[in-house]
Amino acid sequence: MTKPQVALGMEQWCWPPAFDEGRLPSPDQPYWFPRRETMDPQQRNEAVLQRIREVMGYAYERAPFYRDKWMPASQEACPPFGDYLCVGPEEVARLHGTSGTTGRPTAFAISRQDWRSIAEAQARVMWGMGVRPGDTVFIGAVFSLYMGSWGALAGAERLCTTAFPFGAGVAGQTARAVNWLAQMRPDAFYGTPSYALRISEVAQEMGTDPRDFGLRIMFFSGEPGASIPAVRRQIELAYGAEVFDCGSMAEMTPWMNLGETSGHGGMLCWQDIIYTEVVDPTTHRLVPFGGEGTPVYTHLERTSQPMIRLLSGDLTSWESGPSACGRTYPVLPRGIYGRIDDMFIVRGENIYPSAIDEVVASLAAYGGEHRIIISRTDAMDALAVQVEYGRAVAGDEQAIAAFGATAEKALQTVLGVRAKVVPVPPRTFERTDFKARRVIDERDLFRSLVDVT
C-alpha cells in the first residue's frame, strides 16, 4: 500500500498515518525527519500526490459529504521545583501550580510516567461513576493552574471518551457553554457545583431547559457543594442527571482518589491509589470509623513529587465501608464539608459555612445565592445571612417575610445560635465560574481598628 513512498526513504510515511511516538532525534539533529524535510521537492510532490489520492479515496468511501460535493472539491470552509522533586527536570511533563495571588506560588512538577498513572487512576474512578468509552465528557472548568480540569481531561482521554475541554472563566463563556451543551448533548459534565448552578440559571434566562442537554452524569470537585444534600438536589432537579462528588487536593493529583461511585452514599477513599487517613486536627492521631477529623494523604503512584502524609486541613467524617457498589473502601458519607480554618465561632458555637449552605439551599423559595456576614457590636458577635428569594415569591411581601422567618428558624435549629436573615431579590449576588466565596467576617475589620487605636 505504501511501497512507493518507502522506496523514497520518507520516514514513517504511510496511510493511514502511524508514528513511533517514542522516537526523538538527537539534540544536535536539525531535522525531525531529515529525508522528508530536505528531499527533492518534485519527488515529494509525487509522494504527496499519491497521498492525496489515498485521502480522497478514503474520504469518498466514508463521508457522504464528499460523495455529494464531488467535484468541484473547493469548499468554504531547586528553584524552580523545590528539593522534593524525585525525577530529573527533563522527566517533568507538566507544570501546574497553586493559584494564589499573594506570596510565592507553589509549582507542581509532574513526570511523564506520573501523568500516565494519573490518567489511569482518574479514568478508573470515572469508570466507577458509570462513564464509559464513547461517552462525551464536557469539562466546564478553567484550564490554567487549577488541576481539576486537567485531571478530568486526563481521565476522560484514558477512558477513550470524547473529551470536550470547554473551559470556563472567560467573559461571555457561560452563554456559549449553554449553546454548546444544547448542540452537542454530552453524556457527562465536570465542573464546580457553583458553576453548574450558574450555567443552569443562564440557560433558563436564555429559554433553554438544562434537562434538554441530556446529561446522564455530572461530577464535581473544588468545593463541598455536591455532597451538601440540598445543593445536590438543586443540581439533580435542574439537569435531571446523576450527581457525583469527588476530589481531594491539587497536590494529591490524581485528586479523584476521593470519589463517589454509582453506589452513592458518599465519596470512597480509593486506598490503592492514594492512601487516606482521617486524623484528629490537633493530635494528628487516627480517628476511628464513625469519627470526624482531617484527611491525611499519601501518594502510592507518584514518582515526581510524591506526597507522604500530607495534612489537608479539610474536614470530614468517615465510615468503614463497603459501599453499596461493592467496593470495600472507607467511605466519607458527607464528603469534605469544609476546611478547619473556614470554621468560625459565634457566641461559643462552632459554625461551618457549609451548614448554612445546606439550610438555605433546602428552602423551597431559595433564590440561588446568599452571603454570611459576621459582625461585632458591643463585644457581642452577630451573625446575619442575606438570602436571595426566588422569582416565584418576588413582589409578594408576605411570602418574602415568611421565607425569612422560615430560614431564621431553620438556621437557629441547625446552628444553635440566632442568625438574622435578610431576604434580598433574586440575582442580588454575583455568580461564580469557579468556587463560591460567601463569608464576610467584619470582625477582622473591627479587630484591626482596635489594633490601630
Added chain:
Amino acid sequence: MTKPQVALGMEQWCWPPAFDEGRLPSPDQPYWFPRRETMDPQQRNEAVLQRIREVMGYAYERAPFYRDKWMPASQEACPPFGDYLCVGPEEVARLHGTSGTTGRPTAFAISRQDWRSIAEAQARVMWGMGVRPGDTVFIGAVFSLYMGSWGALAGAERLCTTAFPFGAGVAGQTARAVNWLAQMRPDAFYGTPSYALRISEVAQEMGTDPRDFGLRIMFFSGEPGASIPAVRRQIELAYGAEVFDCGSMAEMTPWMNLGETSGHGGMLCWQDIIYTEVVDPTTHRLVPFGGEGTPVYTHLERTSQPMIRLLSGDLTSWESGPSACGRTYPVLPRGIYGRIDDMFIVRGENIYPSAIDEVVASLAAYGGEHRIIISRTDAMDALAVQVEYGRAVAGDEQAIAAFGATAEKALQTVLGVRAKVVPVPPRTFERTDFKARRVIDERDLFRSLVDVT
C-alpha cells in the same frame, strides 16, 4: 520486588507503577480493577503498607526534602459532527469548535489516532524552531474552543518538553503570568503577538523586565503580528527572544503546517503534513511562485475530518524555497498578512489593516496600540488612525505633534491615501488576551442609516 502483591492477585500493582494503557474493561463490567476494588480491606492494607515503604524508601533516596524532614513526616502542605466525519463517533477523542457567538458554531471532532498525528506534526515543526526535549514551554493562550493552545500543548508533550499550560483570558491572569514567567523562567513561550505585548507592558508596570524571563524562543499564531517586521521587532526587543510565526487555521490542525524555522525568512509550507496551494481568490487557479493569493489546504494525515482543498480566505504571497535552514518547502516570506474580507477600500485604494499596523509599530514613539476608523462625510471616505504615543514623549506637546506628523507622512507613503493621525495618550485603548481588533468602520452605520431613511 512486587511478589507479595502479585500473590494477592492485585491487577497491575507494582512499583514504580506501570499500566497497560490500552486496556479497557468491557462496558458491562462495574469495576476497573475488580480484585483491587473488592478485595478484603485488611489484605489490601498490607499491600498498601508495603507500597508506602517502597514510596518512602524511594523518596528518601532521591529527595533531600524528605531526608531533612524525616520524622515527623506530617507536613502542611451527525449531529453533532456533520456527515464529513470519517470515523465512528466512538473513535473521537477530542471535541473543539469555532468560537463565534452568532449562528450555529462548527464542531471539530478529532480521533485518537489523529490527535497523536497532530502531536507528532506540531512537535516536528517546533523542533524546527529549536525547541528541544527538556525545554519548558509556557502556553499563554486560552484553553477552550480555540485550537491554538491545544495544538501547542500536544506538540510540547510529544516533544518531551515540560509543558506549562497557563492559559489566558481570565481576570487578573496577566499579572499572575508575569509572576510565573519570572519564577519558572521557561525556555519557550506560545501565545498571540497581542498578548505577548500586553504581558510585556504589565511586566514593566510591575517593575519586571521581560528580558529577565530568560525566554529563548517565542512562537505565535492567531493573527499576523509575528510576521509584521515592526511588531516582531517590538517583541524581540521587549523579551530578547527569537520570534517564530506559524499557523494556518483551526480546521487544518495540525495548524503548524505553516511554520517558521530557525532559518527564518518566512513560514514554510510543510507539504508532507498538509499540502498548501496558493490560489487566485477569484479564479481559484494556482498562483505561480512570487505571486499573491489565498492558501488552499489539504490534510494528509487526518482520518476523522480530513479537509480537502479548504479555501482559507487568508492572504499571502509565496516563494519556491528552499529556506536558509535547508528545508525544501515553499516559503511565505511575509507570512499570512490578512484576510481577504479584512481589506477595505478608501478612495479607490485597497488597504489591509496589517499595513497600518506595520507603519505605526515601526515609529520610535509608538505607545503600543491604535485604532483605525473609516468614516464617510458627503459621500467621501475618510480614514483616521488614533495612535497611542509612548511615555517618553508624554507631556511634550511638540514631540507629540511631531509624532503625529511623522505617522501621517509614513501612512500616506505606504497606503497611497491620506490618513488623519490623532495621537492619544498611552494606555488609551484596551489590551487583549487574544487577537487584536482595531478597525472601526463607521460607514456601515452610515449605510444602515441610509437604508432606514
